[in-house]
Amino acid sequence: MQSCDSTSSWSNKRxxxxxxxxxxxRYKVQxxxxxxxxxxxxxxxxxxxxxxxxxxxxxxxxxPSTSISPSSPTPMTESSPSQSNPQPRQEHPPTCLSTHxxxxxxxxxxxxxxxxxxxxxxxxxxDPASEQIWQTTIPQLSLRYPALRQGILALSALHLASSSTxxxxxxxxxxxxxxxxxxxxxxxxxxxxxxxxxxxxxxxALCCIMIVFTFGFCQIDSEDxxxxxxxxxLDEFFEVFQLTRWLVSILLTSMERIxxxxxxxxxxPEDPLPTMPDMSRLVVLSxxxxxxxxAMRDATxxxxxxxxxxxxxxxxxxxxxxxxEPKVFAFWWSFRIPAEFLELLEARRPxxxxxxxxxxxxxHHLRGSWWMGDWGNRILQEIGDILEPEWQDLINWPIDAxxxxxxxxxxxxxxxxxxxx
Numbered sequence: 001m002q003s004c005d006s007t008s009s010w011s012n013k014r015x016x017x018x019x020x021x022x023x024x025x026r027y028k029v030q031x032x033x034x035x036x037x038x039x040x041x042x043x044x045x046x047x048x049x050x051x052x053x054x055x056x057x058x059x060x061x062x063x064p065s066t067s068i069s070p071s072s073p074t075p076m077t078e079s080s081p082s083q084s085n086p087q088p089r090q091e092h093p094p095t096c097l098s099t100h101x102x103x104x105x106x107x108x109x110x111x112x113x114x115x116x117x118x119x120x121x122x123x124x125x126x127d128p129a130s131e132q133i134w135q136t137t138i139p140q141l142s143l144r145y146p147a148l149r150q151g152i153l154a155l156s157a158l159h160l161a162s163s164s165t166x167x168x169x170x171x172x173x174x175x176x177x178x179x180x181x182x183x184x185x186x187x188x189x190x191x192x193x194x195x196x197x198x199x200x201x202x203x204x205a206l207c208c209i210m211i212v213f214t215f216g217f218c219q220i221d222s223e224d225x226x227x228x229x230x231x232x233x234l235d236e237f238f239e240v241f242q243l244t245r246w247l248v249s250i251l252l253t254s255m256e257r258i259x260x261x262x263x264x265x266x267x268x269p270e271d272p273l274p275t276m277p278d279m280s281r282l283v284v285l286s287x288x289x290x291x292x293x294x295a296m297r298d299a300t301x302x303x304x305x306x307x308x309x310x311x312x313x314x315x316x317x318x319x320x321x322x323x324x325e326p327k328v329f330a331f332w333w334s335f336r337i338p339a340e341f342l343e344l345l346e347a348r349r350p351x352x353x354x355x356x357x358x359x360x361x362x363x364h365h366l367r368g369s370w371w372m373g374d375w376g377n378r379i380l381q382e383i384g385d386i387l388e389p390e391w392q393d394l395i396n397w398p399i400d401a402x403x404x405x406x407x408x409x410x411x412x413x414x415x416x417x418x419x420x421x
Contacts, residue, residue, distance in 0.1 A: 049184065050242035052214065053231060055177060108175070112156040113139065113149075120152075120159045123212060123371060126325030129265035137262060138205045145202035147186020151209040154179035158216050162370045173221060180213055187250060200257040204266075207251035211331055214240050214247075216371030233382045237375070238346055241334050245342075248335035269328055280317035283397050284310060287355060290394060294351055301351075305341050309355050312336040316362055326365045333359055350391045353383045357395040364402040380404045 117135055125131035142149035154176050161172035187210075188195075188203060218236055255267065287310045295303045312333055319329045344352035356379075363376035380398060384406035387395070392406065399406060 050239065050246050052218075052239050052243050053236070055180070055217065109153060112153045112160075112175075115160060116152050116156040120156045123155065123159065123369065124208060124327070126327045127265070127269055130269065133263060133266060141198065141202055141205065144198065145186075145206075147183050148202040148206045148209075150179045150186065151183035151206045151213070154183055155209050155213050155216070158213060158220065159370065162216070162220050173217075176213075176217065180210070180217070184210060187247075189250075195257075197258060197260060200254040201263055203254040204251055204258065204263070207247045207254070208266075211244050211247050212371050214243055215375065219371060219373045219375055233378050234348075234386075237379050238342070241342065241345075244331050245334045248331060252335070269325065279397070280314065280321045283317065283358060284314040286397075287313075287358065290351065290354070302340070302344070305338050305344065306351065306355065309337045309341045309352075313355060313359055316359070320362055320365060326362050327369075330362050330366060333362075348386060350387055351394075353387060354391060354394045357383050357398040361398050361401045377402055377404045381406060 117139055121134040121138075122131065124134045138148070139152065142152055157172045157176035157179060161169050161176060164172055183206060187206060188199075218240060258267075288307070291301075291303060291306045291310065294301045294306075316329055316333050320326065341352065345356060360376040360380045360383075363372060363379075366372040367374060367376060380395075380402060381404060384392060384395065384399070384404075398404070
């Protein structure tokens with residue numbers, strides 16, 4: 001049997017070509033300190049918003065500065081996308097969601113809000129109790145917080161774009177990305193201990209909406225893009241992953257400051273009944289065992305990082321097997337895993353991609369949502385194409401669970417050092 005060199009098993013030609021691609025946008029984002037702040041009941045500040053190439057580069061003119069920081073906040077634009085002469089930037093822009101400026105709805109805004117209240121709100125809900133909140137409570141809250149309203153209008157326009165064709169689709173996308181820019185600029189990046197609780201509620205809801213928008217925009221915009229314009233699917237997913245991580249960090253802090261029961265169904269959904277056999281524990285044990293094997297094979301293997309990522313994945317898979325609504329827990333993994341693990345993913349380390357492949361089973365269960373579509377399968381196919389045959393056997397369960405087809409080649413045998421006592 002043929003033996004594979006452990007140092008080159010993950011350096012195949014396709015991965016090297018991908019890593020040298022001009023379309024790749026590499027960036028590093030500081031890990032938010034919000035988890036530690038929550039543990040210590042402290043206030044925190046957040047790093048600059050991560051980039052999303054599809055919006056920040058291709059549609060740059062519509063966006064404010066992407067480097068948002070407490071020292072240089074970006075104002076929330078009060079003009080509508082239909083206005084040809086937007087108002088100039090304020091000298092001392094507000095940093096919170098609320099504003100004392102009186103606003104009026106344009107006809108297009110009313111159309112988008114009506115579409116939200118009749119259809120789009122269901123995109124956010126996981127059960128009847130949360131549907132009522134997203135349909136009525138959140139829109140009412142948005143009347144006081146323009147950034148939340150702009151987020152609602154952005155997702156509503158994107159929803160319309162998903163079912164439109166030709167020029168109407170393009171116009172809806174233009175409207176969606178413009179409102180999205182204003183909504184993101186209105187997310188507070190400084191935690192104000194004196195802010196009203198309603199502002200924390202608005203921030204929480206807006207972060208949820210922006211997470212859904214990010215996945216949906218990349219999914220919908222890519223349908224009309226040519227092959228030359230399409231970024232590498234993994235590169236784009238990692239960008240979305242980073243932005244999701246940033247949004248969840250703010251979402252968590254806002255959630256901790258909400259004490260009223262008005263939004264309680266969003267925080268504590270009813271326990272679902274199991275809908276499938278719980279295979280998650282066996283899958284996790286298999287990944288943990290492989291992590292130990294990799295540690296024996298390679299002294300530089302970062303075992304603790306993988307252990308942490310696998311443990312958090314275990315919680316998410318357990319919720320899925322219990323019949324939980326993926327919208328509730330699907331995106332928490334991106335925040336809970338160590339920031340260093342994201343670097344292993346960006347470097348296309350094979351075992352990191354194997355762990356990610358198992359996470360894609362959760363995204364696969366969101367495939368019926370218009371804003372998710374086949375993202376999970378597309379990424380899984382890309383991972384299967386990158387991995388050497390010997391590694392492909394480790395993603396058999398994700399392939400079986402999603403029904404994703406991957407052409408297989410004959411695997412080579414890796415030499416595993418014997419256990420020493």
